[in-house]
Every structure is written in C-alpha cells, then in structure tokens.
Amino acid sequence: MGRIPTAELGRYLLTGQLGRQGCLRGAGGRRFPTRHFASQIETSTSTSTSTSTSTALPPNADPAPPPTPLRKQLKEQARSLKASGKTKTKNADNQTVAGWELTVGIEIHAQLNTARKLFSAAATSVNDAANSHVALFDAAMPGAQPLFQPATLIPAVRAALALGCTVQRVSRFDRKHYFHWDQPAGYQITQYHAPLARGGRVVLRARDGIAGEDGAAVAVAIRQLQLEQDTAKTTAQPGGAHWLDLNRVGLPLVEIITAPEIRHPATAAALVRKVQMLLRSVDACVLGMEAGGLRADVNVSVRRAGEGGLGTRTEIKNLSSFRAVEDAVIAERDRQIAVLEAGGTVAGETRGWSLGSTETRRLRGKEGEVDYRYMPDPDLGPVVVGDDLVRHLGASMGALPDAELDQLVDGHGLSAKDALSLMLLDDGARIQYFYKVLDAVEARLGCAGDGTGGCQTQAGQRHALLAANWCLHELGKLTEISSDLGMTPDGECHVPSGDLAAILGHLHQREITAKVAKDLLWGVFRGDVAAGGVTQAIETGGLWFRELSEQEYAALADRVAHGEAKVLGDFLRFKQGRTKAYPQGKLMFLVGKMMRAGPEQQMDPASAEKVMRSRIEQVYVPGLEAEA
Structure with a gap:
C-alpha cells in the first residue's frame, strides 16, 4: 500500500x-x-x-489487566439499561429536537x-x-x-x-x-x-x-x-x-x-x-x-x-x-x-x-x-x-482512507459497509490481512495483482469479494468462541494468511465444499492443521470435492420430487399465468431436500438448483399438464 x-x-x-x-x-x-x-x-x-x-x-503493583473487550462492554451497557427500566429512542431517529439547534x-x-x-x-x-x-x-x-x-x-x-x-x-x-x-x-x-x-x-x-x-x-x-x-x-x-x-x-x-x-x-x-x-x-x-x-x-x-x-x-x-x-x-x-x-x-x-x-x-x-x-x-x-522534512513525510504516507475506500468499493467491488469494517477492525490490521490473503489467492489462481491487493478485472472482483467475506464474517465467527485472533499490526493472526488463501483457492476452484472449507479454517485456528498444511490435510482426510454427474443429480432430484405434487403444482400455475411470482421458495425447498438426501461432500448447491430447475421445467410440469 x-x-x-x-x-x-x-x-x-x-x-x-x-x-x-x-x-x-x-x-x-x-x-x-x-x-x-x-x-x-x-x-x-x-x-x-x-x-x-x-x-x-x-x-x-501487578501488571494492568487487559482492557475489557468492547463487545462485552456493550452487553453490560444493555443489561444496565434494561435493569434501570428506562427505554431508549433509536439514535437514528433522535438527531434533532424541534425548535432547538445543537x-x-x-x-x-x-x-x-x-x-x-x-x-x-x-x-x-x-x-x-x-x-x-x-x-x-x-x-x-x-x-x-x-x-x-x-x-x-x-x-x-x-x-x-x-x-x-x-x-x-x-x-x-x-x-x-x-x-x-x-x-x-x-x-x-x-x-x-x-x-x-x-x-x-x-x-x-x-x-x-x-x-x-x-x-x-x-x-x-x-x-x-x-x-x-x-x-x-x-x-x-x-x-x-x-x-x-x-x-x-x-x-x-x-x-x-x-x-x-x-x-x-x-x-x-x-x-x-x-x-x-x-x-x-x-x-x-x-x-x-x-x-x-x-x-x-x-x-x-x-x-x-x-x-x-x-x-x-x-x-x-x-x-x-x-x-x-x-x-x-x-x-x-x-x-x-x-x-x-x-x-x-x-x-x-x-x-x-x-x-x-x-x-x-x-x-x-x-x-x-x-x-x-x-x-x-x-x-x-x-x-x-524543516519544509523538506514535511515534504518527505507527506510523500511517504501512502493511500489515505477515502482513496483506499474508493479503491475497495470501485476497484474490488466491496460494499462500503464491508470496506469500512475491514479498515476499522483490529486497529487497522484486518485490512492488511485482507490484502495478504487476496494477493496470495490470486497468486495461486494465476491472476497478477497490481500491488494494491488484487488484479483489476471482473475475476479479480470475485476473488476480492470471496476474501473479504471470509476475512470479515468467517473469521469473525471464530471470535464468538475465542475473543483473540492474535492479529498483529502487520496483518497476521492465528490463521496465517497463506493458509486462508489456500483454503479459498481450493474453494474457488470447487475442489472442496464450503463446509469442508469452514472445517479447515477451524482446524487451522485450533492448531489441528499445521501451518502450510492445508492441502495435505485435504489429501489425508479424503476431503476433495468429487461432484456428482448431471445424471446422478437428476436421479436424486426425481427421488426427492416424488410425492411433492402439491409443491410442483405451484410451478404449473406460474407457467399457466395464474400466479405472477415465480415460486423461488418452493424451488429452494426441493433443493434443500436434495442436499439432505445426497452425499453432501459430493454436492454443490448451485449445481443442485440448476438441475432441479431444469427437471421442473422439462419433466415435472409437463407431466402435470399431461395428467390434467
């Protein structure tokens, strides 16, 4: 940077x-x-x-105790407010008072x-x-x-x-x-x-x-x-x-x-x-x-x-x-x-x-x-x-937050909320961790970065979104169990950036499922997976994703759709124009049944949804029409 x-x-x-x-x-x-x-x-x-x-x-005196985590402070604040019996107006609705200026x-x-x-x-x-x-x-x-x-x-x-x-x-x-x-x-x-x-x-x-x-x-x-x-x-x-x-x-x-x-x-x-x-x-x-x-x-x-x-x-x-x-x-x-x-x-x-x-x-x-x-x-x-000292210090500062935020939003496709969260978490170390993960992911996938954390292509944006989601949300879930990620100022933690990049690289290439990826993340965090040993852990545990064929997906779809005439009737009514909205909820209900009925380690939700939609349009709905 x-x-x-x-x-x-x-x-x-x-x-x-x-x-x-x-x-x-x-x-x-x-x-x-x-x-x-x-x-x-x-x-x-x-x-x-x-x-x-x-x-x-x-x-x-003894060393000072570590500061109370902010999350714990906020919980204590909420309990204190509840105990006082007082109610509080949402701050978003309490910015002005009629007739007064602040x-x-x-x-x-x-x-x-x-x-x-x-x-x-x-x-x-x-x-x-x-x-x-x-x-x-x-x-x-x-x-x-x-x-x-x-x-x-x-x-x-x-x-x-x-x-x-x-x-x-x-x-x-x-x-x-x-x-x-x-x-x-x-x-x-x-x-x-x-x-x-x-x-x-x-x-x-x-x-x-x-x-x-x-x-x-x-x-x-x-x-x-x-x-x-x-x-x-x-x-x-x-x-x-x-x-x-x-x-x-x-x-x-x-x-x-x-x-x-x-x-x-x-x-x-x-x-x-x-x-x-x-x-x-x-x-x-x-x-x-x-x-x-x-x-x-x-x-x-x-x-x-x-x-x-x-x-x-x-x-x-x-x-x-x-x-x-x-x-x-x-x-x-x-x-x-x-x-x-x-x-x-x-x-x-x-x-x-x-x-x-x-x-x-x-x-x-x-x-x-x-x-x-x-x-x-x-x-x-x-x-x-001296003026020359000021000039040299100004030239060495790098990108300021607004420029960096614009780059994250416009260049990498992140939402403003996610970009701000990355920049604020862990005293600024989380964003450095994100850049390391993203650069390592793109190095694995053969996409040359530009030195600012990612290549500026549509594929690069997909990589950035994937890395940001895991650096924010999946890593954040670990803090629900352990409040300390061990994040250092230069952007490393108990989950080394290279190991997370290895997990995301395999996930992006559909070589492992999302569930396996999350299990590997937890294993790295606990120390069950040695640093640099993600690929070996997948090989040793037989965790590679070997997806069902289209014919196997179709057979599974036929099995779970059997006896669901009432649900399939919604798709027939949509085709006949009797309802305006496509029954997406019913489609996902059937996909969920497929995921539960089949071998999870061999199934991809997107592929299951694609096959189920195709079977509904080409087999199940025409069959219902013929029966009618």
Whole structure:
C-alpha cells in the first residue's frame, strides 16, 4: 500500500539508518536518497543533560489487566439499561429536537506511535508492571529536566498532514497549570499558543455514518493540532483509595481541536471514527478508542432555533467509544434543553459519562484559559521543523482512507459497509490481512495483482469479494468462541494468511465444499492443521470435492420430487399465468431436500438448483399438464 512504518521512517530520517532492504520506498515506488534529515528538526533546549534516561520507580503493583473487550462492554451497557427500566429512542431517529439547534466541538487526544515518551527516554509501554517505565522527570523529581525526543515529531507531523493541516515551521511548549493526583508536576506541558499545526479539515460522507440531516457530505474544520503529555492512569480501589500508574505519564499525545461546527450527534461520532481511521492509516496512532489509545472530550451547547451566537457550553470528558460520543451528546443536549425550557440557566461545567448511562453527571466547574495560567515552558525551547522534512513525510504516507475506500468499493467491488469494517477492525490490521490473503489467492489462481491487493478485472472482483467475506464474517465467527485472533499490526493472526488463501483457492476452484472449507479454517485456528498444511490435510482426510454427474443429480432430484405434487403444482400455475411470482421458495425447498438426501461432500448447491430447475421445467410440469 505504499506505507512506510513510523519506526522505520523515524530511524531513517533522524539517524540515516536503513532497513534490511537498503532503501525506503515512497508512494509510487520512488526511492529516497541515502541521507538523513536530523538537522531539519531542531530543539533549542538548554537542558540536554536530562536524567530521564536511566531511572525508573520500582514496580508497586501487578501488571494492568487487559482492557475489557468492547463487545462485552456493550452487553453490560444493555443489561444496565434494561435493569434501570428506562427505554431508549433509536439514535437514528433522535438527531434533532424541534425548535432547538445543537452545536458540538470535539477535542481528540491520540497517543502517538513512538518508542519513547515526549520528554524522557522511558519506554511507552503501558501493559508492563505498574510504575516500571518512569523516569525522574516523569515523576517530577526535584532537579529533573525535560529532554524533548525528536522521534515523536515523525508520527505527529504525519497526523497533521493526514488531517490537511499546515505544519508550523516553529512551535513552542506551554505549561498548563492544574493540580490533580494524576499530574505529578502540577502542570501539563502542551502547545497552546504556538501549536505544531493549524488549519485543516475532515470531510465526512454519508458512508462515514453522518446523520441523514447532513446530506451527502459535511466538512469539519480543524483549528489546531498540538503536542502534549499524557497523565497518570488512576485505578479506583475499595475504601476510596486510588492507585496511580505513572507508566502513562509523559506519553506523547496529539490533541486535535475542531471548530464548533457539528450539528448532529451521529456526525460527532462519525468525526471521531474518521479521525481515528486517518491516524491509523499513516501509522501515527496504533491504538484505537477501544484499546485506550484515543479519547474524546466533547463540547456541547444548545440554542433556540434562529437565535444568534452559541449557547453556554459544557464539556464531557474522556469518552472512550464512538457509541459513547453519540449517546453522551444526545443525553447532554436533552438535559440542557430541559433546563432552559424550565426557565433555568445552563452552567458552564465539566461533566462525565459512564458506559450504560442515560444521563451525564457533573464533575466540576468549567476551567477557563485564566484558570490554567498558561505560560511558556522555561526549560524547553522552540521546535523548528524543516519544509523538506514535511515534504518527505507527506510523500511517504501512502493511500489515505477515502482513496483506499474508493479503491475497495470501485476497484474490488466491496460494499462500503464491508470496506469500512475491514479498515476499522483490529486497529487497522484486518485490512492488511485482507490484502495478504487476496494477493496470495490470486497468486495461486494465476491472476497478477497490481500491488494494491488484487488484479483489476471482473475475476479479480470475485476473488476480492470471496476474501473479504471470509476475512470479515468467517473469521469473525471464530471470535464468538475465542475473543483473540492474535492479529498483529502487520496483518497476521492465528490463521496465517497463506493458509486462508489456500483454503479459498481450493474453494474457488470447487475442489472442496464450503463446509469442508469452514472445517479447515477451524482446524487451522485450533492448531489441528499445521501451518502450510492445508492441502495435505485435504489429501489425508479424503476431503476433495468429487461432484456428482448431471445424471446422478437428476436421479436424486426425481427421488426427492416424488410425492411433492402439491409443491410442483405451484410451478404449473406460474407457467399457466395464474400466479405472477415465480415460486423461488418452493424451488429452494426441493433443493434443500436434495442436499439432505445426497452425499453432501459430493454436492454443490448451485449445481443442485440448476438441475432441479431444469427437471421442473422439462419433466415435472409437463407431466402435470399431461395428467390434467
């Protein structure tokens, strides 16, 4: 797909190190010259002797438990709503309220794909033992100084370019002051006055899931994109205690701030989903909302239809799923409208949302710019980014989601829904798996691909549809038994792409039945079929499809049609014009009887249907006419 991983690109641009292939390819196959651009990223810090490279706090807790799967969270939400006795209107029918106008602005915080923190060399892993990756600066030890890590700029600039922003040649860091246990220093380092990038926009189309009221497309402006630190992870414990994990302190984030231009809840959720897809597509952010790598703060206000200006806004913090964004916006909109209709005043405040809730809850009063006392960070100089670096990063991004979606729909014949699902599943790894499977299938079938996952012919579209169906639905059925497919970022899982391609190749050539193909998939997943051993398993088990002859199909059809005069009468009445619709249901009833009566491993449903239709038209119906 023409994409270069962020880690490999960072090593090349900052240190001149090349991968095993000896070169990097940009979009279109163009090679980069063997030189690096470290001189084009300058940080005018006076604190190069940071102690953040070697010291970490000792672990004080067990490793964090894995995140709860989203499917389980949604089930718990449904149970909670049912237990509350409250009913809920479908969101599709709840996008507007007569006489009122909604305005939404969103702040998206995305964790950058880097190996080190923003201002220390501590590792960014958050799944290891608590407090095992904490430098002196992360813990705000007296005398510890920040040391900006230039490698964090690579994914940040790519994120800005993917959103259509203009990267500023000079950006600066500010201190945002507030006191909370998750912020050891008492302030957060961010970029408020001089961010890394400004401008940009995200175009949302109907296929992205926007509200029907927005029409075919809507554009949302991006005000700015800024670098900032993450805070500690807080885990509530019995008795009112809270445990802090400082592994997350200092993780590099980009905060993406939109203009208040969103008018409908579904469009707000679509915007967050589209931004996540864009960041993943350029390898800037590798963890999605469900894994905690992306969070959204939503600003909501309402006003009466026709009124000028904006209403008083409230902010809903730390929404962690697309569904939560839409549900929280609807709940807060309805709450504000109820307050105003009762003659009250909406207070500017920060509110929270819990999975399964039907109402937002107050957290604290809303802080303003003055409350945070923004000031330039005295320990960090400006960041200067060269124009040639920006050009090289832009050339290495590969296809963006809209272009890739168009290719999947128009080039490969997939539905927009299936294409989007492939692109979103497994943090973007499922689409890479699909391309690998498709290329391997076409290699087996002798159809040369074009490097984008498939050959652009009618046959190629059939191959793509087959691969997409199995990568989405059949692979998805395995997760009903085991929630972990073991999908890796480069697109491999417990069912190797080559093995699935072998199964699909045999299925496409009608060498095995669909049932045998599904059994083989399950066998590969469980490890009963060794990697690369699909064909051998078919041979050993005698699973090759040796189809019945046409005469054998006909004899089977005659056997199951015997005694079905009432059913066959429907076909006679259709031929005589006494009914308008062809009795397709009755035809499939007879085909089903054939499939049950015959040797399943030797029968193809399409062939059985063809023979049964022919026998009905040429033998059974004429026989009924003769009897009449």
